[in-house]
Amino acid sequence: MSSDTGQTLDVRAIRACFPALEAGTARFDAPGGTQMPRQVIDAITEALSRPLANRGPLTEGGRNAEAIVTGARRALADLLGSEAGSVVFGRSATQLVYDLARTLAKDWGPGDEVVVSRLDHDSNIRPWVQAAEAVGATVRWADFDPATGELGAEHIEAVLSGRTRLVAVTAASNLIGTCPDIPALAALVHGAGALFHVDAVHYASHATVDLSALGADTLVCSPYKFLGPHLGVLTGRRELLHSLRPDKLLPSSDAVPERFELGTLPYELLAGATAAVDFLAALVPGTGSRRQDLRQAFTALASHEDRLHGRMEEGLATLDGVTVYSRAARRTPTTLFTVAGRMPEEVSRHLAGRGVDAPAGSFYAWEASHRLGLGEEGGVRAGLAPYSCDEDVDRLLNALDVPRR
Template sequence: MGYDAAAIRAMYPALRDGYAYLDGAAGTQVPTAVTDAIAAAYRNGIGNAGGPFPASHRSEAIVAEARSAVADLVGGEPGGVVLGPNATTLVYRFAQALAETWRPGDRIVLSRLDHDANVRPWVQAAARAGAEVRWAEADPATGELPVGQYDTLLDERTRLVAVTAASNLLGTRPDVAAITAKAHAAGALTFVDGVHATPHGPTDIREIGADFYITSAYKWSGPHIGALVAAPELLDTLRPDKLLPAPDDVPDRFETGTPPYADLAGITAAVDHLAALAAPDPALSRRRRLLASMAAVETYERELFARLLHGLEELPYVTLYGKPARRTATAYFRVADRTPREVAEHLAGQGVNVWHGHNYAWELTGALGLRESGGAVRAGLVHYNDRSDVDRLLAAVAGLGEGGG
């Protein structure tokens, strides 16, 4: 087994433009295998599901294959994979469905570490149901989400605990398994946002105790599609709003409208691409190949990120936010006497793509005291980044301290 970063980069046509793509936390580029799969679906002919002709059968097979691929990626069951346009839309859909059973006096527990997609839908659903929202606070100094606080947040009226598997801003990887264990002991369901976590290491939703797990394919080199994974029997207890003639079985009842069949073909291609990153034994199941490849990705990113983090720490005019013990390769920082936008614009001029601002971590940037002043700059690594990307970022930031820009 080996990890060949140069060979992996060669699979991504977009990387040929000469830019350092350190914006992966906002969305990744796609390999040729994904664009080829999408194009092939269109070339071969697709039709709406349920028809007696081959194009319809091809579409049905594409959906089944996409469900199976996502299930293998996160350790779920194909029958529990709900596909949708994006993670935010799916969270809203499930917040509405779950809140149907909430009553005044019920409670939900949210985290200020989370992306707003795993916050606002629940806040709004709780308000409509008359339920109380309780907050798990992130430590502003470290970026950690202390597990002990959940002992005082949970009780017999808690209906749901929503928490992220990794902060999209600081990279923090909280002890989700410990949090979900406390939630289950209190009789609550758990909803885990895995959008930022999934691309950066092996995922096992059973191991972390996620009743519901959300992920986005465009964060792991796939098309702009979201997926929610849960046990089929749990999904069967929920009755979302749907059109009367639409399928009522699980998971179809949660999917409104005609699916983007060609893009779903891209999901399967993206998962197969991830499974082959570290060249594991092709005789292994796809699930086992994914676990091996994503473990190699985690190790590779950790080593590369150490270089990025050390380089930023060495610059006296750079302030880094968060120092969690476990994290993804994601850095959030400011440069003295520069606005985050000015820094991002300077880096873009040097051929480095980064994001700036709150990055939808609304509660967290508020807790850090950064939201009203423009947030900070976010640079993140994914599996196709290399040392040259890191070095270009560090040189560009160093140039700002030398009066450049």
């Protein structure tokens, strides 16, 4: 994901904000969840240290809770190019997609078709497959090119029809980093009269998200992938969200977005999510709105990560027996690789013993891993984050203990 910017990240200052980095490990596990800066930790602590109660105007605890929720909706709307009133919070992106799939499937039946992609994380496959099967709708599969890692318009167009009700595609593969041309796919899907759901869980960690520009009708992300706490976020077009009737408790609010939120929200985690967005917005000095500062920050972040990513893959290319599966022209700074004669888990264990955290597996991208011929074992995944540095890349390459070609 190449970008150019006049501003650069102060990586040393960024790293100083992350207590977990004091352990001294070179961390390449960001695609599975980033470390948390002190500012986010402090925001969570502060929220828990002040009075909290169910949201409402009468007590200090209720007002604090209301302010946290309102602030979090605004922050995530700024991050996602959405509206605060269209930001839904849940336990995880997986939970939110399951809820959304069950809700949309109320209007599906035999003869209707749903399209899913083999490039995706299973949380953007199985909920749609299971919801379709439950109502007798047909599931159609969009393949990607295993040689290049690309998911192109031709792959989606091949499975669209006049009966397609919804297409679900990732904005970035959590396994190999591929970033499909989402606006082009959206145009195809909408041309067929279907809804378009986008999984931005991996994408939102590395690029500016804009709901409208992407052409997504609905979209999910997870703050713990971009320096925040563990929860999920869904947003979508306002008119669509207002038209949906999810299952809910009778006394609970029927207003949007509360209509989609089951039970009391985790106020302290929402405070942490707001702090994570603010931390990202402040990665480089900014003087505009939070949305403008985020755009500028992600441009600088992409430049930093692209440089490190190129250095890492150039190094891997010199190592004998190393095969890299991340080959798409446009992708996140995420590399999946294997080492000849060694199981991925063995390589990951070897690296961990040398202070390098690069996990192995298929990472819930079950279909993609099998499409690549890697099965359930998958490969070793090395992903970058704002706190990644040149020394980390050097440690990874040296710790592999593989002869050069």
